[in-house]
Amino acid sequence: MSVTVITLPGMSVAVISHRYDSFMARWEPDSRGRLEQAAFELYGERGFDRTTVAAIAERAGVTERTFFRHFADKREILFAGAGMLQDLLVEAVHDAPPDASPIEAVRLALAGAGAFFDGRREFSRHRQTIIVGSEELRERELIKLATLAAALADALRRRGVADPAAGLTGEVAIAIFRLSFESWVADDAAATLSERIIASFDELRVVAAGT
Amino acid sequence: MSVTVITLPGMSVAVISHRYDSFMARWEPDSRGRLEQAAFELYGERGFDRTTVAAIAERAGVTERTFFRHFADKREILFAGAGMLQDLLVEAVHDAPPDASPIEAVRLALAGAGAFFDGRREFSRHRQTIIVGSEELRERELIKLATLAAALADALRRRGVADPAAGLTGEVAIAIFRLSFESWVADDAAATLSERIIASFDELRVVAAGT
DNA sequence: AAGGTGATGACAGTTACTGACATCGGCATC
DNA sequence: GATGCCGATGTCAGTAACTGTCATCACCTT
Numbered sequence: 465m466s467v468t469v470i471t472l473p474g475m476s477v478a479v480i481s482h483r484y485d486s487f488m489a490r491w492e493p494d495s496r497g498r499l500e501q502a503a504f505e506l507y508g509e510r511g512f513d514r515t516t517v518a519a520i521a522e523r524a525g526v527t528e529r530t531f532f533r534h535f536a537d538k539r540e541i542l543f544a545g546a547g548m549l550q551d552l553l554v555e556a557v558h559d560a561p562p563d564a565s566p567i568e569a570v571r572l573a574l575a576g577a578g579a580f581f582d583g584r585r586e587f588s589r590h591r592q593t594i595i596v597g598s599e600e601l602r603e604r605e606l607i608k609l610a611t612l613a614a615a616l617a618d619a620l621r622r623r624g625v626a627d628p629a630a631g632l633t634g635e636v637a638i639a640i641f642r643l644s645f646e647s648w649v650a651d652d653a654a655a656t657l658s659e660r661i662i663a664s665f666d667e668l669r670v671v672a673a674g675t
Numbered sequence: 676m677s678v679t680v681i682t683l684p685g686m687s688v689a690v691i692s693h694r695y696d697s698f699m700a701r702w703e704p705d706s707r708g709r710l711e712q713a714a715f716e717l718y719g720e721r722g723f724d725r726t727t728v729a730a731i732a733e734r735a736g737v738t739e740r741t742f743f744r745h746f747a748d749k750r751e752i753l754f755a756g757a758g759m760l761q762d763l764l765v766e767a768v769h770d771a772p773p774d775a776s777p778i779e780a781v782r783l784a785l786a787g788a789g790a791f792f793d794g795r796r797e798f799s800r801h802r803q804t805i806i807v808g809s810e811e812l813r814e815r816e817l818i819k820l821a822t823l824a825a826a827l828a829d830a831l832r833r834r835g836v837a838d839p840a841a842g843l844t845g846e847v848a849i850a851i852f853r854l855s856f857e858s859w860v861a862d863d864a865a866a867t868l869s870e871r872i873i874a875s876f877d878e879l880r881v882v883a884a885g886t
Numbered sequence: 887a888a889g890g891t892g893a894t895g896a897c898a899g900t901t902a903c904t905g906a907c908a909t910c911g912g913c914a915t916c
Numbered sequence: 917g918a919t920g921c922c923g924a925t926g927t928c929a930g931t932a933a934c935t936g937t938c939a940t941c942a943c944c945t946t
Contacts, residue, residue, distance in 0.1 A: 740927080
């Protein structure tokens with residue numbers, strides 16, 4: 465049997481190709497996926513702080529030790545998909561038209577990523593509710609975004625963007641993503657994430673000019 | 676005897692006015708200051724991760740329990756002064772000329788705060804070395820800065836700045852502060868923090884215009 | 887059939903943090 | 917100057933997040 469787990473921010477799809485195992489394996493397959501689901505449920509039910517790793521492991525039918533073999537710590541289970549978003553954005557920056565300015569390159573990348581989230585609004589909202597309910601989780605979210613900003617800056621440097629501009633553009637891009645994302649999950653208004661991102665870039669131009 | 680502790684980011688000065696106590700108090704005074712110093716030393720010697728709270732408490736001559744009465748957790752001891760920087764900046768934004776644009780207001784505030792740090796470069800460098808050496812500490816630093824960004828945005832709203840602009844300006848200001856601070860502690864070049872901050876705002880105008 | 891491998895369990899140990907209660911100098915009040 | 921409250925600390929037991937180490941055993945390779 466082969467198990468392929470596709471993980472996106474907070475969401476994982478386990479593609480289990482049941483080659484119809486001769487009989488039964490020693491353990492239920494996809495313990496990692498079960499852990500993710502159990503954690504997501506429990507964090508939603510009781511909140512992150514009042515959920516123990518023991519409870520997650522129990523619901524998933526494994527031991528605590530197995531939890532820590534799959535996830536570095538109790539928070540990381542909610543961010544397992546962050547690497548994928550980063551790859552997506554870095555690639556999009558890399559693939560932007562060669563003559564696009566730095567800000568234009570990240571604008572295109574973020575708008576593209578926004579489209580990805582637009583189909584997952586309810587899920588994103590649930591996840592965001594969990595995260596904002598815990599200081600620890602917000603810390604982890606911030607460091608993931610900071611890493612992302614650094615990766616974007618690197619992608620820009622590989623496009624030939626010089627250094628004060630590359631770092632600054634990366635940081636600004638992430639700030640815009642964060643603000644747009646927050647307003648998108650908080651509002652019930654119709655605007656999509658992509659639209660909000662694009663509007664934020666316009667707003668940035670106005671704000672930055674006002675000196 | 677009266678003990679006044681003046682705390683700045685990572686640095687605390689205990690002003691002990693020895694009114695020459697009748698005799699000796701029950702414990703050595705300023706346990707909080709001794710804890711800060713012990714922690715700072717040990718984090719520098721062994722790194723944050725390999726320093727236990729027990730070791731800090733022992734060097735400071737108190738019990739572990741006392742550590743946690745003064746500081747919420749092992750990281751917070753390095754950030755006890757963050758509130759002061761925030762008050763400084765918020766006040767500076769509040770006091771900016773009424774006709775200053777949002778970006779101009781935060782620019783003035785940050786440049787002023789930069790001047791404050793300029794006299795503490797070696798100390799800032801030491802502290803920064805400790806922080807970048809630990810993922811946990813970087814997380815804490817990021818959430819402190821995010822809080823600061825929110826406080827700046829609030830200060831701008833009180834100046835009458837409308838909402839997409841206020842939030843965005845706050846975030847951008849903090850991004851600039853962070854980048855400038857990092858380059859200031861990393862470089863040996865002569866430029867002061869304030870100068871770097873001002874240069875970053877100029878850079879921002881150029882970057883943001885390039886759409 | 888033999889042996890290697892990978893995912894898991896079992897279990898003991900460390901460390902961060904919390905709650906509850908005891909202690910006792912200093913100070914205000916009487 | 918005796919009484920009593922207060923605030924900072926100590927003491928101690930407990931919880932929960934992690935880590936290191938070794939055992940187990942279905943599966944795969946040879």
